[in-house]
Amino acid sequence: MENSLREAAIAHAPFFITAPGETDVLFYGIAWFVVLAVFALGAFYLTLHALPEKLAHHANHTQIQLIGVLTLLALFTHNGVFWVAALVLAVVRFPDFISPIQAIADSLKTIARNKGEFGDSTRHEPVTETSVTPDMTQQENPKDV
Incomplete structure (x- = not known):
């Protein structure tokens, strides 16, 4: 009687319950699905990152x-x-702030190198060591002595 009750219960069991000694196909299917889903979600996460x-x-x-x-x-x-x-x-x-500032700096270098030749009617002479500055006293010229 007990044997027939067991066989009747197994016959009416849902598909996801396996009989003793048989391979649990649903378990292995879900295990592979979870592994592939983890890899797919990881790839999606890194792509999104x-x-x-x-x-x-x-x-x-x-x-x-x-x-x-x-x-x-x-x-x-x-x-x-x-x-x-x-x-x-x-x-x-x-916006590109560096390029206009660099262009301005290059233009100022060019103007400084040319000593005001562009757009300036009076040419400024460079100050040298021999030129007289306002704080220097006038020295006698050796030819005048």
Whole structure:
């Protein structure tokens, strides 16, 4: 009687319950699914983490380095503020302040080298050691003696 009760229970059992001594196919299927899902989520997470660096292709070298540091900080500290800051830096295009200032500096060097030849009607003579300055006293000329 007990044997027939066991066989009747096994016959009415759901599909996910395996009989004794048989391979649990659902367990192995779920185990493989979990392993593949972890790898897929890890790849998605790392791809999402690299998004600011991919968006920063227009940025200058310093900005790209700053974005890289912020994304690494976000990756290792699990702090989303660093990732958001890197994303904002990657999306925002900063104006180029250095090039106009460098052009102004180069122009001033050229003007200083030419000693005021451009646009100046009076030419300034360079001050040398032999020229007289206001604080110097007039010395006698040896020819006058």
